[in-house]
Amino acid sequence: MRHDSPLMLPIAKVTQENSSVKTFWFDFALQSHPGQFVMLWIPGVDQKPFSIAYDDGRRFGLSIFAVGPHSKKLFDHAVGERVGVTGPYGNPFSVQKNRHYITVAGGYGAGPLGFLAERLEETCSTVDFCIGARTSDLLLFEKLAKKLSHVTVHVATDDGSRGHHGYVTDIVRELLEKKNKQKKDTILSACGPELMEKAVLNLANEFNVDCDISIERYMKCGVGICGQCCVDDSGIRLCTEGPVVNRKTANTIVEFGKYHRDKTGKKIDY
Ligand SMILES: Cc1cc2nc3c(=O)[nH]c(=O)nc-3n(C[C@H](O)[C@H](O)[C@H](O)COP(=O)(O)OP(=O)(O)OC[C@H]3O[C@@H](n4cnc5c(N)ncnc54)[C@H](O)[C@@H]3O)c2cc1C
Numbered sequence: 001m002r003h004d005s006p007l008m009l010p011i012a013k014v015t016q017e018n019s020s021v022k023t024f025w026f027d028f029a030l031q032s033h034p035g036q037f038v039m040l041w042i043p044g045v046d047q048k049p050f051s052i053a054y055d056d057g058r059r060f061g062l063s064i065f066a067v068g069p070h071s072k073k074l075f076d077h078a079v080g081e082r083v084g085v086t087g088p089y090g091n092p093f094s095v096q097k098n099r100h101y102i103t104v105a106g107g108y109g110a111g112p113l114g115f116l117a118e119r120l121e122e123t124c125s126t127v128d129f130c131i132g133a134r135t136s137d138l139l140l141f142e143k144l145a146k147k148l149s150h151v152t153v154h155v156a157t158d159d160g161s162r163g164h165h166g167y168v169t170d171i172v173r174e175l176l177e178k179k180n181k182q183k184k185d186t187i188l189s190a191c192g193p194e195l196m197e198k199a200v201l202n203l204a205n206e207f208n209v210d211c212d213i214s215i216e217r218y219m220k221c222g223v224g225i226c227g228q229c230c231v232d233d234s235g236i237r238l239c240t241e242g243p244v245v246n247r248k249t250a251n252t253i254v255e256f257g258k259y260h261r262d263k264t265g266k267k268i269d270y
Helices: 069-075 109-123 142-146 166-179 180-185 194-207 246-253
Strands: 003-010 013-016 021-027 035-044 046-051 059-064 082-089 100-106 126-133 150-157 186-191 210-214 245-246 259-261 267-269
Touching: 013 259, 035 069, 035 194, 046 082, 046 109, 059 069, 059 109, 100 166, 100 194, 100 246, 100 259, 109 126, 109 142, 109 186, 126 142, 126 166, 142 150, 150 186, 166 194, 186 194, 194 210, 194 246, 210 246, 245 246
Parallel strands: 100 126, 100 186, 126 150, 186 210
Antiparallel strands: 003 082, 013 021, 021 059, 035 046, 035 082, 210 245, 259 267
């Protein structure tokens, strides 16, 4: 069920995921799907979208990186303090039976993909879980993914402090080359920095495999009314037709990997 009036939920627990990301837990049965998001409202500050990183049917968690006024204010909140939550919103990742998933995560993108990997356990699908970060301290959800028997974890860091020294997409290329014969079964799912996602889309096109990508845009309402997250030049609203789009739709978004818009609508190049 979608909640459009803010649920004023107390923060049940806060856990530190890595040097800069905390997970905020709420004891509420949100009944979300991997790739969906909530709008989190801090009265007097703003509301912002956050992907759901955990949802076990009884409680859910949001893994958040403190970067600006909203997220930094949230980091000042203590257990028991209330915030407003609406949602779950948006188009989720597809969860299919008997497929082989290659999930590709950068930064907090590992949150929704960790949630996806957990859900795939019920579908007899297998997962190559690829995570990239600038340095080993910033890797997310490696331990969680390693606990899942249907998942193989691959790690890449830009500085070589852990795993493959280089981009996470180098690992994806290698996996696709190995799996060339079974590629009909393969599906790529990506969430992370846009240039990483664009590289994943290029690989999906080159190897002709299915692909789901979660594309982030500045969102104000989250429910398809304000038009802030419309993308050129199809005009689809990423809060409702996305944030997860398939390969065909991603290929129609001409601004993908080139530019996005700030809250005033001004174009910002990648
Ligand atoms: C569908 C969707 C899902 C999202 N899921 C998450 C999530 O799971 N976890 C999460 O932490 N954020 C997530 N975000 C981003 C989040 O909504 C906010 O944009 C972010 O927290 C910054 O908000 P702010 O007001 O604190 O800072 P702002 O004032 O908006 O940003 C401050 C500065 O940081 C830059 N910035 C903004 N976001 C990031 C970032 N993530 N990394 C590095 N620099 C950034 C901005 O360009 C700006 O220069 C998601 C966004 C969307 C659209």
